[in-house]
Amino acid sequence: MNIATVESWIEAPLKRYLDDVHAQLALLLHPSGQVLAQAGFTREVDVMSACALAAAVHATGGELGRQVEGSAFRGLHYAGPSKQLFLAPLTTSRGTFVCLTVFDDTSSLGLVRLYFDELARALASAAPPLPVRSTPGPFVDFEADLNRNLAALFGRDEVV
Amino acid sequence: MMPPLRPIVDGLTRQRGVRASLIVSEQDGLIIESSLRFGQDGDRVAALAASMYRKARLSAAAACLGAVAFLQLDAEQGRMCAVGGRSDFVIVVIADPGANVGLIRVELFKALEMLA
Numbered sequence: 001m002n003i004a005t006v007e008s009w010i011e012a013p014l015k016r017y018l019d020d021v022h023a024q025l026a027l028l029l030h031p032s033g034q035v036l037a038q039a040g041f042t043r044e045v046d047v048m049s050a051c052a053l054a055a056a057v058h059a060t061g062g063e064l065g066r067q068v069e070g071s072a073f074r075g076l077h078y079a080g081p082s083k084q085l086f087l088a089p090l091t092t093s094r095g096t097f098v099c100l101t102v103f104d105d106t107s108s109l110g111l112v113r114l115y116f117d118e119l120a121r122a123l124a125s126a127a128p129p130l131p132v133r134s135t136p137g138p139f140v141d142f143e144a145d146l147n148r149n150l151a152a153l154f155g156r157d158e159v160v
Numbered sequence: 161m162m163p164p165l166r167p168i169v170d171g172l173t174r175q176r177g178v179r180a181s182l183i184v185s186e187q188d189g190l191i192i193e194s195s196l197r198f199g200q201d202g203d204r205v206a207a208l209a210a211s212m213y214r215k216a217r218l219s220a221a222a223a224c225l226g227a228v229a230f231l232q233l234d235a236e237q238g239r240m241c242a243v244g245g246r247s248d249f250v251i252v253v254i255a256d257p258g259a260n261v262g263l264i265r266v267e268l269f270k271a272l273e274m275l276a
Binding site for chain 2: 111
């Protein structure tokens, strides 16, 4: 499966995870909806819409969990007729990210949850410390960051 | 009506040499009921055992061998036995290397009958 990442430290753990779970599609994104890595997508517009939807579902599920249980739900699973998705957050020194995994019946929720925990540990140990910035921090200029990340993933020149 | 599952796994774990027994969903790889010794990671065993059973079932079907009756994995420090195929349930037993596999097999089929 073709994997594209904005930052190189994400690639190896994500590739191992996707191989282990036989995922069909995957996204790693910031909770704001900015993509950090994608696998299996061929069109930029699909990545953008999937990131926006995943971020919205994550935010909605988190708030629902806080209202129901007093804390955000850890993960969300949806089983369709032929494909399933698993959406869950993970935390690294670079902050909290959300991972969307789409899989079919060659895998299972149990396997995805099992290997997701390993992915979370691997990314937490691979993440370099957040650099100290004198300029405004990441994700301040949302649109510019979004365009830069999409340009990096799909190998095109950034639109200014 | 579904029988209570706890006595089934407890009965399997009481067999000599059995370290753990689990009833797992083959499709989801999640634990439905389990009887584990302290320190065993049931979620991990369930996910991987269900995946292994499913692949064995698909392999047998691809080779025109019919349904999988009994699956046994021998490892350096023990063995894993599994039966299933009558529903989404897979019953998994983890046993010591010296455990009586014949007896475990009989008990597994009895447990499967109770679930059917």
